[in-house]
Amino acid sequence: MHLSENEGIENNAFVVTGGLGFLGSALCLELLRRGARQVRAFDLRSSSPWSTLLTHKGVQCIRGDIVRKQDVERAFRGADCVFHLASFGMSGKEMLQFGRIDDVNITGTCHVLDACLHHGIKRLVYVSTYNVVFGGQQIINGNETLPYFPLDDHVDPYGRSKSIAEQLVLKYNGRPFKNKNGNCLCTCVLRPAAIYGPGEERHLPRIITLARLGLLLFRIGDHRVKSDWVYVDNLVLSLILASMGLLDDKPGNGEPPIAAGQAYFISDGSPVNTFEFIQPLLRSLGYQLPNSSLSVDHALVLGKVFWVVYTILYPCLNCWWLPQPFILPSEVHKVGVTHYFSYLKAKEEIGYVPMVTPREGMSATISYWQERKRRTLDGPTIYVWLFCVIGMVSLYSAAFLPDIGLVPRIRDISLFFFRSLWMTRLVFFLSAAAHIIEAFFAWHLAKRVDPANASGWFWQTFVLGFFSLRFLLKRASE
Template sequence: MSGKEMVQAGRTDEININGTCNVLDACHEHGVRRLVYVSTYNVVFGGKPIVNGSETLPYFPIEDHVDAYGRSKSIAEQLVLKSNGRQAKSNKGTRLYTCAIRPAAIYGPASFRIGAPNVKTDWVYADNLVLALILASMGLLDDIPGRKGTPVAAGQAYFICDALFTFNIPTTLNKELVGVTHYFSYLKAKEELGYVPVTSPQEGLAATISYWQERKRRELDGPTIFTWVAVIIGMLAVFSAAFLPPVGPLKWVLAVHLFVFRSVLAIRIVFVAAVAAHAGEGVYAWFLAKKVDPRNATGWFWQTFALGFFSLRFLLKRARAGAGA
């Protein structure tokens, strides 16, 4: 969760606090034995720099959180960890073991954030986070041969990240800025869970950039909404002057067009020629898109049919870029 959702207190509390309570109640009711909670750095981070933080850091005071997200996640994590060892409702011999994973800023295909040049922070690639969740779940097993007593991860919290490193990011990528230095050690997760990132930062970054570049290629480029409005209104104005009876405001539309084109016949010729030109450009765009952007060939046809060269120029630009590559 990021952006405006982080300050929507009602919705955030409903999901993070009430939702977590519902999950805990369901675990108690049905005798679930393991629960891994996906938490956040924000349970200990409140806007002040943290360097190589560990799990010994205290919770950031609930009342001092500046956003609903961090406050609600902190409350939810504490509820989960306090439920560790709770007996099942139907079977007193079954206990619920819980732990919390506190991931760094998650990156990977479809998600990305970077820090300002003077900010140090850490990240976790999506695949590495999944690995940590699996290891945490295994760390809650209480029936491993040769291991007796409370599971190693029971009631524990773990920071998870890749490493502290600097991204060199192409400016064309969508990204969010992280503004305060804060990074943590995953040493505890390594020692107790066996967590070691399987995807390096370089591999993760390459996959992320590749995703965004491919997504950019799949998008249908086009002009601004103002161009759409201007072209459509212009075509409708010419059509109304050429073929509709001059009633009400259409009298003024016809008068303006007659001032420019001198006769209704000329207006009709201009309209037909414009439609023919748009249709021809649309067909050309379809054939060209089949070569440079086949996924969006139909979209290029309709957009160019509506906007003419205002759309076609974007496709021509993409074709030139592809030829240059």
């Protein structure tokens, strides 16, 4: 391509579906920085961690559902280029909501394509996934000549739906507009690796939560397994370049734009073992990776168990109290099977070269999470919670409840340790008093060192006692 740095961006109007998300917000801000006349963030949510900043910078936030055709057509009116980022079902509980996945990823994409044709929007960049060609088989330095993974063999509906949507997007390339003005729609597809960076919402928060709770019990697969990651700024750059690749930089030559009808793999270009990749981040937060490892076959069995359990709990998937599944089969493949791809085609055709190295990207991510940890309530593992809660409830039951259910057995155990009912009651009162005193001390100390979370420190210390207080004391010493 022979285009200037901001060709096709300055004085143009853009729509970013999923624009209030992690990637979408970064793209919106970059478009504004490069001189876009108007940027619209089209999203189902009315707010997100980035919505205030986007509004302040001048992004027009439009709330709507991509499944509703009228919402899409309303948001797209007058746009020059669309970045279609919105998707559903990438990880966790979302992966089991089959109907919603197809609605958003397939039906929603159809609405995007129809709206582009209806409004005469010349450029559409679609964000796809590695999963359109990867389904658990080993791929080393793959490229865009690889065939699509068979639709019926996908282990999750997300990969299947994204594959269908991608093929639709590429099929629509070159299709004339409905007003028959002689122009046509140009489309291209980016297939990014797992995304990371400050504020990433899906991969790292889930891993860090498991580590904090003490539930990151094992690694999956061999230590030689490698896969790709892509830093958010690198992916934003590739999106910008892809949109430029849909411009006709040589008018009148009869050739389509270089990126029209093409798919590109996008990554940092440094395949690495997932667990080795996240290790510096976990260590910086005071967590450790487990030394034990689980084979892919055994991990798949575990993933299928969680798949069955959460399928049974389908009506409750959107309930706040239902935690994310520990792991699902497609996630086992992502971390336990080698699959990485070359971005050579993207480099040669649209000029993509990662501008942020993995070391720089992880350094920025670590800084973000360290600051986030300082601003949030910290605490012990789930095992400490179980020990304290079950211990205090058992002690109370043994000391005061009548002989019903399991109470006699609990009382027998307490009498074995404390020798008398009177001593059991005394231990309970002393323990409760200690927890109350520690809770008020924690509240008083938190007012000075962490006022935003003072109430949280009070209640956590009330339940856990010194097991919670020691985290606050450590924060105060820092």
